[in-house]
Amino acid sequence: MSMENPNLPGGPLSGLVASAVEYMVDASQRSVLFLDIMRQRGDQYREHVAQTAPHVLQYAAELIMDGRKLDEPVNYALVRIIPPKDVEIDLKRRPFVVIDPRAGHGPGIGGFKADSEIGVAMKAGHPCYFIGFLPEPMPGQTIERIARAEAIFIEKVISRHPDADGKPCVIGNCQAGWAVMILASLRPELFGPLIIAGAPLAYWAGVHGKYPMRYSGGLLGGSWLTALTSDLGAGKFDGAWLVQNFENQNPSNTLWTKQYNVYSKVDTEANRYLEFERWWGGHVNLNAEEIQFIVDELFIGNNLAAGKIEMSDGRRVDLRNIQSPIVVFCSEGDNVTPPQQALDWILDCYADVDEIRAYGQTIVYTVHKSIGHLGIFVSGGVAKKEHAEFSSNIDLIDVLPPGLYEATFEAKGEETTSSDLVVGQWVMRCEARTLGDIRAMGGNSPEDERRFAAAKRVSELNLAAYQKFVQPWIKTLVTPQMAETMRNLHPLRLQYEALSSQNPWMTAVKSAAEDIEDNRKPVAQDNPFLAFQEQMSKQIVHALDSWRDAQEALSEAIFLNLYGSPAVQTALGIDPKSEPSRRREMSxxxxxxxxxxxxxxxxxxxxxxxxxxxxxxxxxxxxxxxxxxxxxxxxxxxxxxxxxxxxxxxxxxxxxxxxxxxxxxxxxxxxxxxxxxxxxxxxxxxxxxxxxxxxxxxxxxxxxxxxxxxxxxxxxxxGVDTGEGESNVAPFDPKAKAS
Known part of the structure; x- marks a missing residue:
């Protein structure tokens, strides 16, 4: 009986050795190409931040108004989006105005690519405008001043389209969403429909076991840390810290998946990765007054839906004053702005749907099942479906009778009735809902409301103590030069700088990458070592996700037990037996x-x-x-x-x-x-x-x-027949005389 020698050519062992050699060649080449992509990312970052007005808009734009030249200057600007040659704009259709979030990143994500909010609105024939911002705030700039500037911008858009069939539709992404809602409540006559995408409006809302970001303020002792960070920045808050907070929500993606995806698909993924990183690394600053307002009034204070935010002229922000239809777009997969934070303001403002109608309001919401926070206004799939349908059917939304609706979407097919009446690839319906449908998504109990109220009180006490005893010393010690040095040393900035061409070692990487591109030898997809690599990656992701889950569970337990303590609540002046309700009565x-x-x-x-x-x-x-x-x-x-x-x-x-x-x-x-x-x-x-x-x-x-x-x-x-089998019902005559 003969036996095959595993060491002979063609044997199992030699095949495994060949696979190992093939994999090692590919892996070493991918490693060099990956480092070169990191070099390109660093160079791209340096070029981007060196620009006076960095943005990631794909479209050409014409400056209409520069906010720096207003009587109350702000670092915002209004631009008109110049449509591509193959896009026809109907000037009689209402204009769209897209406002991007100033949440650490620069502007442009709403027009990041062809399949974007701006792209689908232009395809639907609407003139488009964009409100963006510069990296540095103007001296004395506040949230209220920005709102007044944006009102001037929207007035300008209205004046440029006197024959339009309606007031502008304004899209507020993420942090711009609550800003739009504040402005629309103060100047309701300026707005057509509002599309609020991924925007937090009820900041304490959520369910146990999910969305732990809402506990951060209480666990850090409140907004004193925000004030300290601004003081260390010599009156400016570094937006890189906001980006850092976002990245901390998903360590497996931040520390591994994002980079591994580039490494494992190094031949095809570079352009998409670099395109996104140009925006992700474009950090901007906020004035101390701006970020303090955001944290104190919104994220810890939760005062927006409660009607407790007061402007300098004494007017209170009341979301019930908004006269335009409000479209709220959120997702169950969003751990930054979950559906509860996007929708529970409705429960705070109204007792039932009849009260919504009593204020003449139309509210339409849609809940995506899985898309993440950024995907709400970045994903091409979302743009081609939800945003395209909103753009095409904005007039439908505008004429809906007052009430609460959920927008649902059904794919158009061969069996679709009257398919010629469907504008895009989806049939959009607005189905009547009640407040019970929103409550069914889950929310806070009275015990939870007391906990967040206690955290708010702790924040107020700590901030007052910091401002009295520590802040004067910090402001005396920190100079603008020191603040700029600390900003440059932020870890998120250093990761770009360290691997740019300024690093002399990266010159060798560039040269090696050029040689590899001429002799690239990718591994076969059935290589067993490639399968082992994928399995190891999944294990790393699982470990990081498990660590995140444990940290989140611990954070939630600490928050719930600390601020749920009757002794702590009593000490803070909160009745542990109270049944707090944030809903306001009709005046x-x-x-x-x-x-x-x-x-x-x-x-x-x-x-x-x-x-x-x-x-x-x-x-x-x-x-x-x-x-x-x-x-x-x-x-x-x-x-x-x-x-x-x-x-x-x-x-x-x-x-x-x-x-x-x-x-x-x-x-x-x-x-x-x-x-x-x-x-x-x-x-x-x-x-x-x-x-x-x-x-x-x-x-x-x-x-x-x-x-x-x-x-x-x-x-x-x-006085006519129904037309069911009858022939004496006259066909519709569009020229018939009407009253």
Whole structure:
């Protein structure tokens, strides 16, 4: 019996040796190429920070207003995005204004690539503007001053588009989201729909076992550390610390995955990695007054939804003053701004959906299942789906009756009804929701509210002590030169500088990388050592994730036990047995205004003509379904476009829809009974209007159930047949005379 020698050529051992040699050649080449990518990253960083106005916008832009030249100067600017040659802009469509977060990074992420917020808005035909900022704040710059500057910018956009069909749609990403909400509550007349993406608005909210970032303020003893950092920066807060806080949330990605992904795909990943790192490493500074406001009033104070933020002129920020539709985009995969922090401000402001309607507000939210924080406004997939649908259907959102809705998306396919009425690749629906749907996502108990209130009180005490006993000494000792040196020595900056071409060792790396590119020998994908490498990487990620989970569990336990202690709460002046509620009651002034408005609407139920009757009927029938489909709005838009009579502007149409909706809400039977009084005697006009109603309702599917029953009732009021198998219903004539 013969036996195969494993050492002979072609034997198992020789094959393993060949695989090992192949892998080692590939690994050594990848190591050099990886280091060269790090060198390119460092050089890119140096070039980026040397620019006067660094940004990562992919699009060309025209400066419209420079905030540094305002009476109250700020480091912000308004630019017009110049559309690419293959993109056609309709100047009669409402403009979009994108505001990026000033949360440690520079501007431009909203227009980072073609599939971005700016990109999809331009593809939908909207003129686009961008509000960005410079790395250094102006002396005396505050959050309130920035808000006033942004109001001036938006006024400028409005003046440049006098024929637009609506006020600008403003997108606020992350930290810019709460800034937009503050401004919209103070200057509601400036805004069309607001899209608030990944923006924290209820800062204490969350659920146990997740999202530990909300505990940070209490665990660090409050905002005294923010004040110390600003003082060490000679009155400026280094945004690199904000980026560091973000990176600390996911150590496996920060310490391993991000770099390993480049190393393991070194032949294909360099451009994408360097493109992102150009933004990620573009750190900016904030004035001490700005960051202190953000931490004290928002992240630790949680005063935004509570209506406790007061401007210098005495006005209080009240989110209930916002008159524009608010679109909130959040994700269950976001550990920085989880759904609770993005949505629970609604619970603080309103008792129920009827109260939302009483303030005339329309709130639409959508919750992604998995995308991370940055992906909300960076991911191309999100841009092509959610942001593209919001851009294409912004008029739908603008004319929605007041209330609370969830935006859902269904892929368009061959079986999709009326697919020609679907603008993009997804069918967007706005489905009616209640506050119970938001509560079902989880949130704080009264015990949790007392804990965060205790942490807030500790922060106030520690900050007062620091400002009295320590701050004067720090300010005396720290010079601007010392502060600049400390900023340059920040670990996040050093990692870029250390591997740039300023390091003489990296010259050899560049030369070696050039030689390797000419003789690259990538390993085969079935190489066993490559599989072992992948397995080791997964083990490292698992270990780092386990360490993170343990740290987060410990942090949560410390916070809950320390600030949940009845003795601690009593010492801080908080009743351990209280049932705190942050929800505000409706003011007597607003209630009186509401009663007056109700009386006006009741008196106007019998006023109007065919147009009012048709919209009232459409709302009555459509409300049985509890949702609005983009296909119905597109059908209505086409009818409006083809109509040859006197046309209403979009704001006029929006007002008409709201008035008819509220009439039905106040006195449905009275409003329906009055329809016959509004109709013309000409039966052809009534038939044409009824046919238009059917066309809009059937655009999103078969009219059945309660909707069919209501349609028959409306047909009786109109004095026409329903059209179900009948031939005497006249087809819609867009030239028919209307009141």
């Amino acid at each position: 007597a002034e607003h209630r009186a205004m509401l009663e007056k408005r109700v009386a006006q609407l009741k008196s106007g139920i019998g006023e109007g003509g065919l147009r009012e009757a048709a919209i009232r009927s459409l709302l009555y029938i459509g409300s049985a379904r509890g949702m609005v489909d983009e296909r119905s709005i597109e059908a209505l838009r086409r009818i409006r476009r083809d109509y040859s009579g006197q046309r209403m502007t979009l704001p006029e149409f929006k007002m008409l829809v709201r008035e008819q909706f509220f009439m039905l809400l106040i006195d449905r039977e009275g409003a329906l009974a009055a329809i016959q009084k509004l109709l013309p005697e000409d039966v052809n006009q009534r038939r044409a209007a009824f046919a238009a109603i059917r066309e809009v309702l059937s655009a999103s599917g078969e009219i059945a159930g309660e909707r069919a029953s209501r349609l028959r009732r409306v047909a009786t009021l109109f």
